[in-house]
Amino acid sequence: MNNISGDSQTGSEKSRTAEGEAGRNGASSGQPPQSPSLVKKRVKVYPEKTNRLRAWKPKTRSGCRTCKIRRVKCDETKPSCQRCTKFGVECDGYLNPTVPASAKKALLPSRSYPLHVSIQPMTALFRDQEEYQYWLYFRDEIAHDLSGHVPTKCWNYVVLQACNDSPTLRYLTVAIAALGKSKYCPGASRQHRQVAVTKYGQALRSMRQMIASSNDLETIRTTLIASLLIFSFESMHGSTEQAIEHAKASLKMMKKQLDTPNRKYSQIRRLSSIPGLEDEVLEVFVRLDNTIMSSILGDPYRPRYSYLDITFIDEHFYMPPSFTDLVEAKGYLEHFQFRAMPFLSHLTDTFMYGDKFACPVPEIAYEILDSQLKQWYRSFEPLFASALRPGDNNFIGAATVRCLALGTDISIQRVCLKAENRSKILFEAQAREIVDLTRRVLSDPRFKKSFSFDCGFVPALFIAIMICRNREIREEAIEVLRMAKGRVEVVWDASKVAELGEKMLKAEELGQTVLAI
Numbered sequence: 001m002n003n004i005s006g007d008s009q010t011g012s013e014k015s016r017t018a019e020g021e022a023g024r025n026g027a028s029s030g031q032p033p034q035s036p037s038l039v040k041k042r043v044k045v046y047p048e049k050t051n052r053l054r055a056w057k058p059k060t061r062s063g064c065r066t067c068k069i070r071r072v073k074c075d076e077t078k079p080s081c082q083r084c085t086k087f088g089v090e091c092d093g094y095l096n097p098t099v100p101a102s103a104k105k106a107l108l109p110s111r112s113y114p115l116h117v118s119i120q121p122m123t124a125l126f127r128d129q130e131e132y133q134y135w136l137y138f139r140d141e142i143a144h145d146l147s148g149h150v151p152t153k154c155w156n157y158v159v160l161q162a163c164n165d166s167p168t169l170r171y172l173t174v175a176i177a178a179l180g181k182s183k184y185c186p187g188a189s190r191q192h193r194q195v196a197v198t199k200y201g202q203a204l205r206s207m208r209q210m211i212a213s214s215n216d217l218e219t220i221r222t223t224l225i226a227s228l229l230i231f232s233f234e235s236m237h238g239s240t241e242q243a244i245e246h247a248k249a250s251l252k253m254m255k256k257q258l259d260t261p262n263r264k265y266s267q268i269r270r271l272s273s274i275p276g277l278e279d280e281v282l283e284v285f286v287r288l289d290n291t292i293m294s295s296i297l298g299d300p301y302r303p304r305y306s307y308l309d310i311t312f313i314d315e316h317f318y319m320p321p322s323f324t325d326l327v328e329a330k331g332y333l334e335h336f337q338f339r340a341m342p343f344l345s346h347l348t349d350t351f352m353y354g355d356k357f358a359c360p361v362p363e364i365a366y367e368i369l370d371s372q373l374k375q376w377y378r379s380f381e382p383l384f385a386s387a388l389r390p391g392d393n394n395f396i397g398a399a400t401v402r403c404l405a406l407g408t409d410i411s412i413q414r415v416c417l418k419a420e421n422r423s424k425i426l427f428e429a430q431a432r433e434i435v436d437l438t439r440r441v442l443s444d445p446r447f448k449k450s451f452s453f454d455c456g457f458v459p460a461l462f463i464a465i466m467i468c469r470n471r472e473i474r475e476e477a478i479e480v481l482r483m484a485k486g487r488v489e490v491v492w493d494a495s496k497v498a499e500l501g502e503k504m505l506k507a508e509e510l511g512q513t514v515l516a517i
Contacts, residue, residue, distance in 0.1 A: 065092040069204045070234070071246040088194075089201030092208060125164070131174055134195070135163070138177035145180070146232060148454030148489075149397035150326045154280040155453065159225060166222045168210055171203035172229040179236050180450070183486075200233055217276050224254060224277065228284060228453070235488060236451045244491060247288055251307035254285045258308065265310040267335035268317060284453065286310065287334070290341050291455055291490045312339040316368070319375050322382045326397045329380050333401060336372050337408050344411050348466065366416040373409055380405070396447055399437045400456040406430045407460035414467050424469045431468035431477070434460050438480050449486035449494075458484070458492040465501040478502055 063074030064081045066089060074081050076094075084091035126132040139160055147155040163169045175196045182192035207226055210219055227250035234243035257274055265286065274282060289308045312335075323329040343361045380402070387398035410427045417426075438457040441447050461477045468474055481498035488494070 062094065064094050065208050066090070066201070066204050069207055070230075070242060071249055072242050088197040089204065092205055125170065130195075131170075131199075134174040134177040134181075134199075135170065137181060138173040142173075142177050142180050145448060145450045146453045148452045148456060149400055150330050150454070152280060152284070152327075152454070154228075154278070154284045158278050158280050159229070162222065162225055165218075166210075166226075168203055168206040168222060168226055169229065171199050171206055172226060172233065175199035175203055176229060176233050176236065179233065183450070196233075196237075203230075220257065221277055221281075224250070224257075224285075225281060227253070228281075228288075231288075232451065232453060235491075240491070240493070244292065247292060248307060251285060251289050251292075254282070255308050258310070264313050265338075266313050267331055267338060286338065287454070288490065290338055291492075293341060293345050294347075294459070295491050306341075319372070319379055321379060323379050326383065326394060326401060329376075329383060330401050330404075332376055332379070333405055333408070336369055336376075337404075340369055340408070340412055343415050344408075347411055347415055347463075361416045366412070369412055370416075373405070373412070376405065396441055396444055399441050403434050403437055403457045403460040404455065406434050407463040410467050411463055427464075427468050428470050428473060431464035431470070431473050434464045435473060435476050435480055438484070442480065442483050449484060451488045453490060455489045455492065458487060458489045458494050458497055462492070462497050462501070465504065471505070474501070474505060478505075 063076055064084065066084050067074035067081060070087075072083060075083050079093060080091035123129070123132050126135065143155045143160065144151075159169065159173070163173055175198075178192045178196035178199060182189045182196060185192060203226075207223070211223065227246065231243050231247050231250065234240075234246060257277065267283075267286075286308065289306055289310070293306055317335070319332055320328075323332070343365075383394075384398050384402055386392065387394040392398075410430045414427070434457065438461060441457060458481070461481055464477045465474045468477075478498050478501040481494045481501065484494035486494070
């Protein structure tokens, strides 16, 4: 997968370059200064159970083809590696890395899919009726789960349409559907899970063959879409670390298609189109990039950086007096969420180690963000009030977007306001509303505790636990997260966040700090 582009600089080299430049720039870049040690004791609690440092080992390229696609370390057992055998997929053996580098090519002109085109492929594309029924389940159920309660064309349209042309994508969607069914059909759970693992193995082989036989423009597009589906499968399977590592590799692959460094991006107007790739797919990658960056909890001296290296523009923009739908409302919210991410990425460091690790926010930047958030609340109010009516179909989506806004609001205030301007009750109202709205969402029979490729109330509850000083509200937030067991929003697992929240409160009682990675 890494040979699709002719970019000569590897992802790790770019990461080291970015980190080195951040360290040299120091205060001028807004990053905390480098230091050899921390002042306070760290207790590592999430998700690893013991304090340990990962030993550095040189990267090998002699692993089996299946492990390479899954982005996991191969044990290199011949003729079939044990890692594949234990996971339940067929090992495709080994190849000598002799693939010649190819020149980087421009992608095909962007496609335009009219809404009236059918997204139901012919049954002849599938091996049997069972496979076709799994695909229909993906279309009717899983695609909506991945999209979240605010519809996105990537999952509900682009991926489905792309299945017409790609056996790799058909295998992946069938595998995800079977894995999804295994969670809701206890009597046939083992059968569905076996189908899922089998189809996933077929998808990896199909993907390997596709990449080996062609490096054309359509292959790039299919590989990028497939990488999102692979992340989804690994996450649903419980292989969180593998999913995150694959996501990072996929983001580096996407960056190669963004042509130039610091590419300009706007969530509210189309300036970022990549020829040959739908804007909706790029939008999901941008969301994934920011989610991973915001969830990095570790050494506060380590600079945070975007894998896509995108510059978010449109600091000043027009916002309508009222939003027409949830898609528009969320688009504007994410627009200034993404622009605020350089400041917010050190929020957990501020909580655990004090204000000296906060990323300085220029006063004018805070005033602009605060003004835009207040306008957003006003524009969202009519839509939200309508969604609160009993039985309204938009309630879950509106409540989720509202929780995201509240979490963003208190995060920006916590990072920007000076200590003397904060009080112990400053964030109680927002934290209380996040908890109460989430309780209502969980009690709604239409809500599913499943994996979603979209952030919602889980990170918002984590922010409430971290920022709010009211012990009762924080304990309620942890309780609500436990009620949401099974819900995973990109990399935010409700159960794991609940465990982390409990350990945070306990660490505070003991006068310790919590380092979560």
